[in-house]
Amino acid sequence: MSDLQQQPPRWAERFFRWYCHARHMEALEGDLYEYFERNCDDLGLKQARRKYVADVLLLFRPSVVGTLFNSFTQNTRTMLAHYLRSSMRGMRKRQVTTGIHLIGLITGMVAVGLIGLYVAYEQGFDRHIADAEQKFRVTNIRYGTEDGSVRPVAVVPPMYATALREQFPEVKRAGRTMFDFGGTLFQIGEEVYQEENGMFADTDALQILDLELVFGSLEEEAGANTVFLSERTFRKFFGNVGYEDLSLRAGRGEVKVAGVFKDLPAQSHLHLDYIFSHATIMQFIAEERMASWSWQQWLTYVELNPGVDPVAFAGKFQAYVESEANTVTEPIGYSYEAQITNVKDIHLTASGLEWDMVDAGNQRSIGFLSVAGGIILLIALLNFVNLSTAQALNRAKEVGVRKFNGAHRYQLITQFTLESVLLAFVSAIISLGLVALLLPYFAQFTDKPLALSVLFTAERIALLLASIVALGILAGTYPALLLSQFKPISIIRGLETQIGKSGRRVDLRLALVGIQFMLTIGLVISSLVIREQFQFLQQKDLGFQQDGIIVMDLPSSFRQAPETTRDRFMDHPNVLAASWSYGTPGGIVAGDLVVKPGENRTVPANLFCTDGRYIPTMQMEVLAGRMLNPDLATDVTGGFVLNESMVEDLGYASPEEAVGQPLHWGAWVDDVDSVKRGTIVGVVKDFHFKSLHEVLTGTVIHIWPDAFNSLTLRVNPQDLEGTLAHLQEQWEATESVYPFTFEFLDQRLAESYLAEQRLNRLFLWLTTLAILTACIGLFGLVNHHVIRKVKEISVRKVLGAKPKVIFRILVGRYFILLLACFGVATPLSLWLAQQWLADFAYATSVSGLLLIKAVVIVTLLTLLTVSSQVFKGLRINPIEGLRSE
Amino acid sequence: MKGTYLGEFEELVLLTVGILGKDAYGVAIKDDLTERTGRNPSIGALHSALTRLEKKGFVRSEMEGATPDRRGRRKRYYRMTAAGESVLKAIYEQRNSMYHLIPKFGT
Known part of the structure; x- marks a missing residue:
């Protein structure tokens, strides 16, 4: 039993x-x-x-x-239909609340939708490469043994690919590529095209990159003076002809079209229009140089055999580099740490690399945007919860009647949750329309070909639907739980429900408003910091005058007689100064080594090879000694000017001390390593010829006519057109093939901060949206509050309360809350801002003024939001307020 | 033909239902099955088989007979239908005829 x-x-x-x-x-x-x-x-x-x-x-x-x-009985189905109908009726009846709910949710969804599309785009790079899991790019972190510098660089020595091929059985293939810096001029018959996006590559690299050929083959290495063209470029050059047996002039030589490849998708870390064969560049490189461990100019790719663990392999390769390469490079001042990056991750991780030419995104900015989008959605959600609970009392009667008619609590919960899911769906549909409408502008703004069509896969649609339902449930659950627990008896007896009065609930609502305040403050501070940093980047003293500088990369015909060329371009009243150089801000600068004689120590240096007039042309500030003098024979053969960092790198205590000291440079002349012996004649202030993302390093300016490739001109800003016409005339008098091209230096430099400029504006918009959403929520809450307090205010007014008191009753606590929120949110957002600023070698410091700005902005907005409601409260006529009793 | 197909386990269950006659309900079927075949199916497996048999029309069921050790829950009694009988017969005849075709066993 x-x-x-x-x-x-x-x-x-x-x-x-x-x-x-x-x-x-x-x-x-x-x-x-x-x-x-x-x-x-x-x-x-x-x-x-x-x-x-x-x-x-x-x-x-x-x-x-x-x-x-x-399990859906007839009754359940009927009830569902009923819920739907009563939800619709309710929405129509409570228009203000519904409107606020909708606007909030839509704002959040649109923000998240746009950002989501952007983030998905950025994260979806190089998916066209087959077997990408085992394909990697090899890069280096270069450690300076002397100066302790740490520099991630994209280019590696030629021996890397050789070693990968020959020493490692795990490697399926390894390939070398080199960017075609400066582009190439192509000539087909009479037509001339300057193309910028090209490189040299061996077939291994092209196979790893999964280049899809519509003509030609990658079976064997292409010969010298051959080129692969993208379909788009091919059509541009040749029109609609067959692919076979075509050749064209590239630069000054004849090349054969070895192949035509399908245009690379926009989401590729390489944007290539032409690829010269490896053999083409090898004509200009001595065989011995390819055995070098110190010459770094190659972008190297490797494909591992299936099943090889990349992490273990990277370790093994690094061990090899330690023993073979670093033993060679350490005596000349640096060592390598080899890294491998999966091809799919190159786009997102390349932004910190020097000497990289790939399309690099910014992971940190993407993270920032995602967080900002999430915050807006969260604010909208909190709005929803807050307003729904605030409105709970108005629906108490409905709950009472339903309960008397036998509604279970879970039925009420179902009803209220369904209502918010329904609202979420309506918002989602409107949001989708808005996103579609805004996407073209957003795409233009971010400069990315974003499209809604990426959403149209079964998986993504399912995910989207699931998130909408989840959002609805998330927003609706708490209000549903609260509403459904009203006791019918107290409602019917006309008593205030305990819920409305209990302190705990009010505190929760206040806490939610607090979270919103904090998020808003965080966003405001972040966007102010980003703005400040952007202005800092634009206004920072670069150590030279960037305005009014024109840079022209001159073809070799001008270099025959550099002095004459310079004089002819100078022959105009508005051209104030001019200087030849190899090395320009924002352009290519030679990286090399100098020798400090006494100690026989080599130090890495950026080398500006000039004609001696560069310093006055750029208006750099001389701190000690003097500028180079092109008329002085000793300056031509052995004068060096350093920047401050170089003084430090060489171990001199002050600029004055460095002046007069000897310095050597190992110069490549006729492929023989000869040495230029000279003296330091002067020191200039540090000048930023790279973007401020990168740390400024030691730089040497000297006279070296062999390397000249560009002319820097300082011009009078007046009558720019006339000056440019003069320059063009002079150009065309000498050069018949290359068309006249020039750049304004300030514009070229501004381009390196385009990403920050975009982020700055995007963040401004997001912050505005977030503030708007939060304000709408606050408005709704205060609005509701005033209505509930009519009686209390009327009584107080009758008893002679001053407006100050009424103000305090209505909104006083929000301002106390705001103050508390500042205390919490400020350190947090400052910490986050520091994380972002860490990306820059040169960053603005976050000032107290910025914080005051943030306080003023948020407080003013709060005041503005509540003011109309407060006035409404102040104008309450006690007679009307009390008569309704 | 899907309707007349009978899995090996289903066949055993159907046979047991037939053997038990009026007393075939979940626990009894399981016990009898264990006793005769040495198998010990889970309640779930047995329930699935019985549900499938009912869907195919080989058994029908009705609820009756609550006892205290069931805490007042009634039993679901299963009865073999005419269709169930004929399918068992058909299977038996087919097996039998094939069995005799094996030379070693003879007639």
């Missing part, structure tokens, strides 16, 4: 009742008990309970559970 003590586990019983289909419930439960009783007698209570649980778990199968639809 059953003993009352003997019970199966309660949770298992409940679980079974929860999932079991009604049809099978009774008989199966009976069976379960029968076994349980028998097992208790035979095996003891403990075993019986264990078996019961096992049976319940094993019974959890489709034949017992039935489908979801089976």
Whole structure:
């Protein structure tokens, strides 16, 4: 006989009742008990309970559970229809609340939608490459042994690819590429095209990059003076002709079209229009140089065999680099740490690399935007929860009537949750329309070909629907729980419900408003910091005058007689100064080594090879000694000017001390390493010829006519057109092939901060949206508050309360809350801002003024939001307020 | 033909239902099955088989007979239908005829 003590586990019983289909419930439960009783007698209570649980778990199968639809009875379906109808009616009735809910949710969804599309785009790079899992790019972190510098660089020595091919059985293939800096001029018959996006590459690299050829083949290495063209470029050059046996002039030589490849997608870390064969560049490189461990100019790719663990392989390769390369490079001042990056990650991780030419995104900015989008959605959600609970009292009667008619609590919860899911769906549909409408502008703004079509896969649509439902449930659950717990008896008796009065609830609402305040403050501070940094980048003293500088990269015909060329371009009243150089700000600068004689120590240096007039042309500031003098024979053969960093790198205490000291430079002349011996004649202030993302390093300016490739001109800003016409005339008098090209230096430099400029503006918009959403929510809340307090205010007014008191009653606590929120949010957002600023080598410091700005902005906006409601409260006529009693 | 297909386990269950006659309900079927075949199916497996058999029309079921050790829950009694009988017969005949075709076993 059953003993009352003997019970199966309660949770298992409940679980079974929860999932079991009604049809099978009774008989199966009976069976379960029968076994349980028998097992208790035979095996003891403990075993019986264990078996019961096992049976319940094993019974959890489709034949017992039935489908979801089976459990929808006629009644459930009717109720669902009813909920839908009453939700619609309710929305129409509570227009202000519904409107605020909708606007909030839509704002959040649109922001998240646009940002989501952008982030998805940035994260979807190089998916066209087959077997990408085992394909990597090899880069270096270069450690200076002397100066302790750490510089991630994209280019590696030529021996890397050689070693990868020959020493590692794990490697399927390894390929070398080199960017075609400065572009190439192509000539087909009479037509001339200057193309910028090209490189030199061997077939291994092209196979790793999965280049899809429509003509030609990658079976064997292409010969010298051959080129692969993208389909787009091919059509541009040749029009609609067959691919076979075509050649064209590139630069000054004849090249053959070896192949035509499908245009690379926009989401590729390389944007290539032409690719010269490896053999083409090898004509200009001595064989011995390819055995170098110190010459770094190659972008190297590697494909590992299937199943090879990349992390272990990277370690093994690094060990090899330690023993083979670093033993060579350490005596000349640096060592390598080899890194491998999966091809799919190159786009997002390349932004910190020097000497990189790939399309690099910024992971940190993407993270920042995602967080900002999430914050807006969160603010909208909190709005929803807050307003719904504030409105709870208005719906108390509805709840009471439903309960009297026999509604279960869970039915009410279902109803209210469904309502918010419905609202979420309506918002989602409107948001989708808005996103579609705004996307073209957003795409133009971010300069990315974003499209809504990426959403149209079954998986993504399902995910989207699921998130909308989840959002609705998230927003609706708490209000539903709160509303459904009203006691019908107290509602019907006309009493204030306990819920409305209990302090705990009010505190929760206040806490939610607090979170919104904090998020808003965080966004405001962040966007102010970004703005400040952007202005800092634009206004920072670069150490030279960037305005009014024109840079022209001159073809070789001008270099025959550099002095004459310079004089001819100078022959105009508005051209104030001019200087030849190899090395321009924002352009290519030679990286090399100089030798400090006495100590016989080599130090890495950026080398500006000039004609001696560069310093006055750029208006740099001389700190000690003097500028170079092109008329002085000793300056031509051995004069060096350093920047401050170089003074430090060489170990001199002050600029003055450095002047007059000897310095050597290993110059490549006729492929023989000869040495230029000279003296330091002067020191200039540090000048930023690279973007401020990068740390400024030691730089040497000297006279070296062999390397000249560009002319820097300082011009009078007046009559720029006339000056440019003069320059063009002079250009065309000498050069017949290359068209006249020039750049304004300030524009070229501004381009390196385009990403920050975009982020700055995007963040401004997002912050505005967030503030708007938060304000709408606050407005709704205060609006509701004033209505509820009419009676109290009327009484107080009758008793002679001053406006100050009424103001305090209505909104005073929000301002106290705001103050508290500043205390919490400020340090947090400052810490976050520092994280972002860490990306820059030169960053603005966050000033107290900025914080004051943030306080003023948020406080003013809060005041503005509540003011209309406060005035409404102040104008309450006590007679009307009380007469309704 | 899907309707007349009978899995090996289902066949055993159907046979047991036939053997038990009026007393075939979940626990009894399981016990009898264990006794005769040495198998010990889980309640879930047995329930699935019985549900499938009912869907195919080989058994029908009705609820009756609550006992105290079932805490008042009624039992679901299963009865073999005419269709169930004929499918068992068909299977038996087919097996039998094939069995006799094996030379070693002869006639």
